[in-house]
Amino acid sequence: MKNFVEELRWRGMIHDVMPGTEDLLLKEVVTAYVGIDPTADSLHIGHLVGIMMLRHLQSCGHRPVVLVGGATGMIGDPSGKSQERNLLDEPTLRHNQESIKKQIAKFLDFETKAENQALMVNNYDWMREFSFLGFIRDVGKHITVNYMMAKDSVKKRISGDTGEGMSFTEFTYQLVQGYDYLHLYKEYNCKLQMGGSDQWGNITTGTEMIRRIAGGEAYALTCPLITKADGGKFGKTEKGNIWLDPERTSPYQFYQFWINVSDADASRYIRIFTLRSKSEIEQLEAEHALAPHTRILQKALANDLTINVHSEADLQSAIEASEILFGKGTTETLRKLDEKTLLSVFDGVPQFEIEKESLNNDLNASDFLAGITAIFPSKGEARRTMKEGGVMFNREKITEETLITQSMLLNDRYILVQRGKKNYYLVIVK
RNA sequence: GGGGAGAUACCAGAGCGGUCAAAUGGGGCAGACUGUAAAUCUGUUGGCGAUGCCUUCGGAGGUUCGAAUCCUCCUCUCCCCA
Structure with a gap:
């Protein structure tokens, strides 16, 4: 059996791991889980880290x-600074779950009949019927408040100078998540x-529950939060989530996002988000160092992910x-492109329609x-950018005095507008 | 309940009667350099029919030739004491 912990270790995907985890994984086929919030009917690339952990686990x-x-x-x-969540109704929940499953199925094998076939569960299914009394009697009884208060996430909120305080609901969160773990331990x-x-903190509450309630031994493994070298938030652009x-x-x-990753981040990301082997990655890094402008790492990263996700x-x-x-x-x-190619090329680019x-x-x-x-957004800003040489039509700079005429149209219908280096817009004339 | 401080552009934060569309920093946008990278440097950052005009300094009124600046009331925030 391939050493899973070692695999994650060289990929830089281990932040903390409970003693004994590595031995367990070498000894037997282990069932392991990662939790995902079904807040939308699509995942974003931030979720990919957890998915990749499972991907490596399965392989x-x-x-x-x-x-x-x-x-x-x-x-x-x-633990997050997230506000109160909204309660999702059940149809939305199921819809989100199904959509998410389709996306994950590109990474994990839910179909194989082997004993390590992937599985998706929803904790709503077992929490829904749990009564409050039942929960505090069967679960809450076994964990002391002292234990719960010792968690950083709780301490920060209670003693914090920021003094926000925390609601009982949030305080209970670790018990609910911990119970999931116990449930999966018993069930699977x-x-x-x-x-x-x-x-x-939440995971160890679960292992503690398993120890006290089921008398079993369970383990925890976390990966570092993904950062950007410049301190920005990973996976976000001006335009929002990827x-x-x-x-x-x-x-x-999607492809462009990965192509634009900085050199400093590319080495880390390629380890986390692709399945390439250590020697292959080191080879790529060597090539990249020799000719950084070819951006071999970014291309490899973008290739693998675009194929995998799309x-x-x-x-x-x-x-x-x-x-x-x-x-x-x-x-x-541009003028040589036929209409079909042109449209497919600009498929992902924002488009505007105007009257002829x-x-x-x-x-x-x-x-x-x-x-x-x-x-x-305003003529002033448009003029300013033109003065700075930041606007191009069909890849030629234009100025404020330029008049827009039909002779500019590509294929009689299109104008490619470029704002700055990276922002493209396709204007379609009707 | 008593006392005090404050609310300014995307954010932080100056300005305290005219020279204020409002210093400075961050962020954003653009340019140069490059590699669609990072760092750096430069410009720019309310709107418009633009040597001018219009709308902005928590809200509503008022004083004044003139208010972000002074007065009144209101709303909200923070701090201290009980």
């Missing part, structure tokens, strides 16, 4: 379980829970689009950019 021969936190998601984990012989480093759902984040944007075909069109937009493309190359008549009479650039399209 090491163990059995991954995805726990959808239908119940816990309603309460809200005090699940002996390992994994998660982000902020989950350590989602796995192509409707929310187009494959092109498809080979999506990757190809993302690459094609990127080459046209960021390569040596000129107005000439508006191009007839001396339309000036600022009216075009901030009037009939909403590429800029």
Whole structure:
């Protein structure tokens, strides 16, 4: 059996691991789980870390379980600074769960008939019928308040100078999550829970419950929170989260996100988010160091993830689009594109539709950019950016004086507007 | 319940009768350098038919030729004492 802990270790995916975990995983096929909140019907790339832990787990021969936190998601984990959660109704919950499962199925094998087939469960299914009295008698009885208060997440909130305090509901959160672990332990012989480093306290409440209530031994493993070298939040752009759902984040944007990762982050990310071997990654790093401008690491990262989350075909069109937009493309190359290619290339790019008549009479650039399209929020800003040389039409710089005419149209219908280096918009004339 | 401090642009934070569309920093946007990286440097950051005009300094009134600045009331925030 492949050494799972060792695998995560060289990938930099271990923050904390309970003693004995490694031995257990070498000795037998272990069932392990990661929890995910079903707050939306799509995952975003922040979720990918947990999924990749399970992916590696399964490829090491163990059995991954995805726990959808239908119940816990309603309460809200005090470790985060999250506000009160909204209670999801059951149809939404089920819908989200199904959508998420489809996405995860690209990483985990739910179909194999082998003993390590992946499994998805929802804690709503066993928490729903649990009565309050039943819970405090059967579960709460075994854990002391003293123990619960010792958790960092609780201490911070109670003693904090910020003095926010915490509600009883949030205080109870660790018991509910801990009970999940106990339930999975009894039901599936699940002996390992994994998660982000902020989950350590909650996970150990679970192992404690298993020890006291079931007299069993269970383990914990956490990975460091993913950071960016510049201190920003991982997985967020100005435009928001990077989602796995192509409707929310187009494959092109998804691909671009990974291509834009800084060198400092690329080495870490490629270990975490791809399945490439240690020697292969070290080889890539060596090549990258010799010719950093080719961005071999970023490309490998973007390739693997785009294929994994979307498809080979999506990757190809993302690459094609990127080459046209960021390569040596000129107005000439743009004009040579046939309509079909052009549309597929710009599929993931924001689009605006305008009337053909508006191009007839001396339309000036600022009216075009901030009037009939909403590429800029105001004419002032459009003018300013043009003055700074930051606006291009069909890859040629324009100025405030430029008039927009039909002769600019590509294929008689399109204008490619570029704002700054990276923002593209396709204007379609009807 | 008593006393005090405050609310300014995306955020933090100056300004305390005209020279204020409002210092400074952060953030954002753009440019240069590069590799669609990082760092750095530069410009810019209310709107518009633009040597001018309009809307902004918690809200509503008032004083004044003139208010972010002074007065009154209201709303909210923070601190101290009980």
